[in-house]
Amino acid sequence: HPLKTxxxxxxxxxxxxxGIGLGKEVEIPGTAWYVTDGSRKIMVDAGMCRTELADWHHRGSRQDPGEAIHERLGALGVDPAEIELVILTHLHWDHCHNLDKFPRARFLVHSRELAFAHDPIPPYYKSYEHPRLGCRPPYADISLETISGEAEILxxxxxxxxxxxxxxxxxxAVTTDGGVHVIAGxxxxxxxxxxPAGEHLPFTVMGRFSDIVESWYSMEAIVRRGKVVLPGHDMRTMDHPVYPAV
Incomplete structure (x- = not known):
């Protein structure tokens, strides 16, 4: 289930x-994902924050009433206390707010991501709401478990x-009756x-990256693995309330 937060x-x-659309303002969703087989209930990311803080990150950004992650889950009839695991794709501000709404969950993040979040280079202070800006990171009071490679979690x-x-x-990567769906983050x-961006370019590179080479290899890995790729910030993922889409 894609959840717009x-x-x-x-x-x-x-x-x-x-480089495509420079100077053009666009609105993109802050997306989290609820994944269930009917018994196990997990989240991939937890979404973004209230409007006042979102606007500090990117002017004009907002969280409308009912969009906070616990409210979105409530609309599905899901109590956040039922969530047993939250997998964090990364620790940028728009993916890891409201973690305290999941009192019984384990929280899983890559070890390299946690290390960088604790000591980022200055251009990323804001992305991680780092204490050097007088912020308190949204994961500061959360016990995070780390992973260092590929693993079947469930x-x-x-x-x-x-x-x-x-x-x-x-x-x-989530194995479904409709094939493997990759929640790409x-x-x-x-x-x-x-x-494709050109004759020899099968992808159009994102504008926001810490390493363009790693980013490219990661897109290749995602496309190889997934029958369906679910991007992190595309309103078209909301076209279907549940995946596999019928």
């Missing part, structure tokens, strides 16, 4: 499609490294990233 306003060419749910957008980014921002 707010709206982020970004420059298309700087964030979504590198039957049919595999986490695998997809660095590039951030140093320790990871994506989640920000390793793939938009469906537009999966459109």
């Amino acid at each position: 707010g709206t982020i306003v970004v420059d298309q060419g700087a964030y979504v499609t590198r 039957p049919g749910i595999t986490v695998f490294p997809t660095p590039g957008h951030s140093p320790g980014h990871q994506s989640v 920000d390793a793939v921002f938009s469906c537009a990233n999966l459109v």
Whole structure:
């Protein structure tokens, strides 16, 4: 289930499609995912924050009433206390707010991501809401478990490294009746990233990355693995309330 936890306003060419649409403001969703087989209940990411803080990150960004992750789950009839696991693709601000709404969950993040979040380079202070800016990171009071590579976390749910957008980014492959669906996180921002950019370029590179080479390899790995790729910030993922889509 894709859950829209707010709206982020970004420059298309700087964030979504590198160099394409520079200066054009676009609205993208802050997306989290609820995954269940009817008994096991997990989250991939927890989404973004309230409007006041979102606007500090990107002017015009917002979280409308009913969009906080616990409210979205409530609308599905799911009590956040039922969630047993939250897999974090990475620790940027728009993916890990409201973790305290999951009192019984384990929280899983890549070890490299946690290390970088604790000591990022200055251009990433804001992304991680780092204390050097006077912030308290949203995961500060959360006990985070770390993973360093690929692993099947639960039957049919595999986490695998997809660095590039951030140093320790990871994506989640979910085996379904409709084939493997990869929840890409920000390793793939938009469906537009999966459109060939030229004769020898099978992808359109994202604008926001820490390492363009790793980002490219991660997109290749995602496409190889997934029958369906679910990007991290594309409203088209909301076209279907549940996947596999019928």
